[in-house]
Structure formats: C-alpha cells, structure tokens
Amino acid sequence: MSKNEHGLTPQQEKFAQGLGAGLNQSAAYREAYPASLTWADKTIWEKASVLAGNEKVKARLAIIQEMAAEKASVSAARILEEIQRVAYSDIRAITKPDGTLKLPHELDAATAAAVASFEIDQYGGVKYKFWDKNSSLEKLAKHKGLYELDNKQKTDPLRDLLQSLSGNVTGVSDIEGEDE
Structure with missing residues (x-):
C-alpha cells in the first residue's frame, strides 16, 4: 500500500487528521476505517489505541496540532492588528x-x-x-485590562463605611431602651 511523505497509509493519515480535528480515537478510527463500523466497540477501542500509539501517527499528529496552533495564534494576532489599525487611524x-x-x-x-x-x-x-474608532479603542482597552483598573478605582460607599469601622464596633445597643 502506498504511503505519504510522513510514512503513513491513507487510512493512518485520515486517523491522524481526525484526531487533529478533535475526534476521539474511536471516532477517528471509524472515519479512517469504514469497515470497522460493524465491529464491537471494544475491538475499535483496542485498534484505535494501538494506532494512536504508533510512532509515525504520533509524529504526524504533533505536526497537525502545531499547524493548528500556529493558525490560531496568527489569527488572534491578526485580529488585534486590525483593531489597532482602526483605533489608531488618522483621517x-x-x-x-x-x-x-x-x-x-x-x-x-x-x-x-x-x-x-x-x-x-x-x-x-x-x-x-x-469604521467606528471608539468601538476599536474600547476593544483594545478591554484587551489590555484597562476597564479592570477603572473598576478598582470606583468607590463603594458601604464597603468604605465597613472599612472605616475596621473592628471598632463592639455590639449593638438598643438606643430607645437607653433612656429608660
């Protein structure tokens, strides 16, 4: 059977791609080997586990996952770059x-x-x-955590009162009963 540049058969490649796409081992095995759809679950679990332990499959899966991670990180960086372009645009x-x-x-x-x-x-x-420049600036401010800093500066009157008492309260008295 022909093998690809990673030394995998077409079924092994499909299995690795399935794992890389987030399928569990059994689901990836069933997709790669359609004849297994009639097999007992236990048999599929065992075969999928053995295939997942194959060194060439593990190496290919690592490549697939690395490519996916690069794509995701580039995407996030690109989004921030576009937000910055609008936020810092100059008419x-x-x-x-x-x-x-x-x-x-x-x-x-x-x-x-x-x-x-x-x-x-x-x-x-x-x-x-x-595009709305204020919206982009707000998104960047949220990304940088600037609203969290702002929220910490806001005052809460009840909290301030309780902090000012700081343990100086010794008990509750009956103010009406004190005159008696």
Whole structure:
C-alpha cells in the first residue's frame, strides 16, 4: 500500500487528521476505517489505541496540532492588528499633499483597513466612511485590562463605611431602651 511523505497509509493519515480535528480515537478510527463500523466497540477501542500509539501517527499528529496552533495564534494576532489599525487611524492619511482626496487604490494599508466603505460619484469625487474608532479603542482597552483598573478605582460607599469601622464596633445597643 502506498504511503505519504510522513510514512503513513491513507487510512493512518485520515486517523491522524481526525484526531487533529478533535475526534476521539474511536471516532477517528471509524472515519479512517469504514469497515470497522460493524465491529464491537471494544475491538475499535483496542485498534484505535494501538494506532494512536504508533510512532509515525504520533509524529504526524504533533505536526497537525502545531499547524493548528500556529493558525490560531496568527489569527488572534491578526485580529488585534486590525483593531489597532482602526483605533489608531488618522483621517489625514486620505489626503494628498495638495489637499485633494486619495482614491482607494492610493491609500496605505493601515488607512485602507480603517475604511468601511467608499463611493465614487459620477465626477470622480470620493466619499469615505470609516469604521467606528471608539468601538476599536474600547476593544483594545478591554484587551489590555484597562476597564479592570477603572473598576478598582470606583468607590463603594458601604464597603468604605465597613472599612472605616475596621473592628471598632463592639455590639449593638438598643438606643430607645437607653433612656429608660
């Protein structure tokens, strides 16, 4: 049977891909080996366990997981980069030195990312609409934990009162009964 560049048969590769996609060993085995659908669960568990212990399958799974982790981390970094582009966008970047508006293809990447839409009228005039800068700034502030710092600075009158007493309360007295 032919093997791929990782030394795996097509079924072994499919099993490793299934594990990498989050399937448990039995489900990945059933997908890779459809004939096993009629087998007893115990048999599938045993065969899947043996296959998962195969050194070449383990090495391939590690590669698949590493690629998935890279893709996920790049995605998160990219999202933050785009939020920053909008948050730090500068309206002055849409004009040329002579004060005329740049056409969309003349915008730098950061400015273009901040543009939600544009219209070009019949005379070649450009009308830009930008993404909400405040929304992007708020998202960055949340990401940096700035709201948590703000919440710690807020006062709670009841908490402040209890802290000011700090153990100086010795008991409750019956104020009405003291006059008697």
